[in-house]
Amino acid sequence: MQEPEASEPEATRRTAGVAESSRANRGWWDRNADEYQTEHGTFLGDDRFVWGPEGLDEVEAELLGPPEELKGRDVLEIGAGAAQCSRWLAAQGARPVALDISHRQLQHALRIGGTFPLVCADAGALPFADGSFDLACSAYGALPFVADPRLVLREVRRVLRPGGRLVFSVTHPIRWAFPDEPGPEGLSVSGSYFDRTPYVEQDEEGRAVYVEHHRTLGDRVRDVVASGFRLVDLVEPEWPAWNTSEWGGWSPLRGNLIPGTAIFVCERD
16 A cells, blocks of 8 residues: 655745754754755765855855864864865864764765764754864854754854854845745845745644744844854855856856855854
8 A cells, every 4th residue: 555645845934933943954954865965965075165055165265264274273063964064174184073953964974984073963052062162164054944043153152262263154135035946036026035934844734844044134243243253254155157057046147146145254252
């Protein structure tokens, strides 16, 4: 007897708290890690440090500092996925720790290989002592998916040493006003930029199975400052001519007209 096919989740906008968001996204990434790595693994590479779909590479950007200054630094990667960024950091002589909420994503990190620690944990409750790291980084990890970004940022500040740097990338907030489509239909405003209601996919019983949270650009800046960081730079990567690929709603068409990624460079006071 055939099992009935699971119904597609319903996409909606509604509130979703810290616990519900964490539970939903842990499950989503565990279920979808294989497909994600198959679809995007070539673009990400095994040991590249890419900040987002535009393809901005840390080799060129040096947002964590010059590569030669990374040697011997303790670095925490948050939302590491298959730990491609940590693998690049290790190759520069840094001592990375790759953390992700998804056990399945970290299994892909094991599959690719590396000698650095892998830690399965929630970014809102980091299992490290105060002042354990010199640097922290997150390329689209954790922060787009958490209900309380200040909880995560304060945890990162706690585990950073004085003067430590945090660099994280998220979907550019302006994108929330447009449909998540790579073609011309994604160029017309369809909602309010100021609507902070989370995007939720839920099952037939109304349980969230995926959650993304919207913050305006001003919200992100205030989150950074209120959490004890100083904002050093805000990078909005332009779409490069060499990148002809599409990634969800990111595409050359949209990327040449509106920003798709925002990268926050912060230092611990």
